[in-house]
Amino acid sequence: MSLITYAGLHSDYTLINLGNFRPELSIMIIPMEHDISSFLDLAFVFPLGCRLEDLVRTIIFCDDIDRLTEMFWWAFFRVAYLQLPTHVVDIIHSGLSARHQEIALQDFRDGKTVVLLGTSKISAGMNFPGVRWVIQFGCDGLTIIDGGQRRGRGGRDGEDKTSTGMFFVEPKMLKDVTVEHPGDQDPGMIELLQSQECAEKIMQRHLEYPGDCTRDPSLPCCNRCDPDFRPPREYKWIDVNPGFTSESTEAKTTTSQREVIYNKLVEWRLDHWKQYWKDDWPNYGPKSLVSDSDLNEISTHTSKIFTVQDLQNYTHIVHWAQLSTPLFIAVHKI
């Protein structure tokens, strides 16, 4: 009964076998740093400059199908831009055909897909070999029981059976609710996200693992026990480009420099459009991707653009998720 009480479940909720404690699984609770619809918190999954063999087998859960679809296109364009085969990322949810879902699961099992994005369609009992990261992108509406089940999709059947469950938390789950006043949320999940206690201990308590819960001390437990345990940081241009110093940020872009930059960006836009958009989106012209006035703004303020967020301040790009990374790289290659 306490499981039902803790998790705020209805008594007719069907409990799936919660299984045993698995010491090879670790947890990270990560407040989102970027706007949820930018997906920039997931950039580390497809780091700039990565090769096919660098990609980590990952499942990313998101329960909002529209957001998941946006995430897929963001990932698709990022992967294409990294010149990796686009089949490394795939999506599964109930709105897709049964045939697509079947193929998506098979491709992920076979290793053709490396990063699978999905909803609860990826359910308990589905096991895929060698999943190292299980990411929950946004925790709104998720119970701690489901969160525990999802994390359990990792570290199965592979040679290296360790895996990390990462819970990316949107700000409202940290600010607008509490364990005492959870609103529609599961108080167990709120405790997991908001407490400073060991995340593994909280999960064990709610999932009522039977028996011994001792861990192998050589494996990380959670990012509360070990604050250095965190996702790899996304590559930062400013760190690797020492020529781009604060002095140059003070320098005023001259009219002729601005023209050169503008022309290069127009050239980039045409190339990018031809390569990634032209065939699939015939109604779109290059200017539908990034307008002339946006390119003009960027060329005027290039010396102040250090982050993707800076770029966003100077532009009005509709397909931001798809275009932000390649455009940012293009600006910094100039």
Ligand SMILES: [Zn+2]
């Ligand atoms: Zn811990």
